[in-house]
Amino acid sequence: MAYDVVEQHLEVALAARVGAPVRESRLDCIDCDDPISESRRVAARGCVRCSACQTLHEDRRAQYAR
Known part of the structure; x- marks a missing residue:
């Protein structure tokens, strides 16, 4: 049960997400202006940061969440 x-x-929950819009991934990172790899753009649709900058961004957010 x-x-x-x-x-x-x-x-x-999944039905609520169906209508959520997904923007196109950027070609260049918004933080460092380095190119975002195609594999990341495909895997993380709508990404705006390269994987290194995304990791730093998430680490900073985690610090402030405490």
């Missing part, structure tokens, strides 16, 4: 409840909540 608990599995059914979890599955229902998951379906509702």
Whole structure:
């Protein structure tokens, strides 16, 4: 029974995300202006930072979340 409840909540959450717009990935990083690799642009649709700058960005956000 608990599995059914979890599955229902998951379906509702996924249905809500279906309409979420996805922008195109940038070719150059907004922080360092280096090119963003094609594999990253495909894997992380809508990305605006290269993987190195994204890691730094997430680390900074994690510091402020504490």
